[in-house]
Amino acid sequence: MNNATHPPGLSWDDYRFILAVGRAGSLNGAAKRLAVSHPTVFRRINAIERALGARLFERAREGYAPTPTGEEVIAVAAEIEARIGATERRLAGLDARPTGKVRLTTVEPLLQGLLVPLLAKFRRDHPGIVLEVVTDNALHDLGRREADLALRPGSKPPPDSLIGRRVARLAAAVYRPRSLRLPRGAGADDLAGMDWLIPDGSLGDIAMAHWLRRKQYDRGAVLRANSLLALRDAAVEGMGLTMLPCYLGDAERQLVRVGPPQPAAASDLWLLSHPDLRRTERVRVFADALREGFAALQSRLDGASVPGQSG
Structure with a gap:
């Protein structure tokens, strides 16, 4: 450890709460990270401070700010967490059997639009592996074993701390409700x-949002949402035009594509993992299955014409 002192009498669970509050800067943020209630975090931090006889956080309207003592304890907690994570990854890397649990984090449109058939096939081929899937726009920390693999769209290569493979290219296009007629000859521009x-x-x-801003179509926004599925469903209801990955838009018969896919709105699909897990058999075989599955889907991801969908 570094030169920070180890406060006596604290369990790792205590450190988890301190670290979560320190990172989030608020009780609500810490509660979300820990998947507990706001009052639980409040009571736990107060109890820890009473046990230590020291104040770890200053309370303010803006949130919880660590005191100098709190900063020292947070540093110790982060170091303990890093050591625990490294040990877990090393132990997981020793497991050469294709059995056990694999945890994947991804975004919900991929799960609903593409992943479920791939997961079903993998389970048939590898019945000894149990899959856990978390859908979230936030990027889970692979270093802290919040997930074993991450499947994410993006335009940037992964950080050096992770192993990243580009598994697909996701085309995107403008879609209109079938009930909405455009002027003859109107295209995406x-x-x-x-x-x-x-x-x-x-x-x-995301690349689609950049494209919409460049075209200044965001000035005509009548709905903003943090879900591509919500945008698709709103378009189906006739609320307006939207831009979607082609695998989502082409699958909906109430939407019609306006022009071809827009190259500037496309994104890469990355499969990310931690280097310590590259020899773990269950993670390796699942990663291989995802790469093969998306390679087989590439024509659909490219936005190849679907009967009744081109506009």
Whole structure:
């Protein structure tokens, strides 16, 4: 450990609560990280401070700010967490059997639109492996074993601390409700003044959101959402135009594609894992199955024409 002192009498569970509050800066944020209630975090932090006889956090309207003592304890907690995570990854890496549990984190549109058939096939081929799938726009920390694999769209390569493989290219296009008629000859570049359904700020970094801003179609937004599935469903109900990955838009018969896929709105699909898990057999075989599955789906992901869908 570093030069920070180890406060006596604290369990790892105590450190978890201190670390969560320190990282989130609030009780609500810590409660979400720990999957407990706000009052539980409040009582736990107060009890820890009473046991230590020291204040770890200053309470303010803006949140919880660590005191100098709190900063020292948070540093110790982070180091303990890192050591526990490294030990777990090393132990997991020793397991050469294709059995056990594999935890995957991804975004919900991929799960609903593509992944479930791949997961079903994998289970048939590897009945000894139990799958856990978490859908969230937030990127779970693979270093802390919040997940074994992450499947994420994005335009940037993964950080050096992770192993990343590009498994697919996701085309995207503009879609209109089948009931909405556009002027004859109108294409994706001629849609100013229309009602638009667009990603909100939490999805502002995705390629589709950048494309919409460049076209200034965001000025016509009548709905913003943090879910591509919500945007698709709103378009089906006739609320306006939207941009979707082609695998989502083409599968919905009440939507019609407006023009071809837009290259600038496409994104790569990355499969990420931690280097310590690369020799774990159950993780390796699942990663291989995902890569093979998405390779077989690439024509659909490219936005190949679907009968009745081109507009």
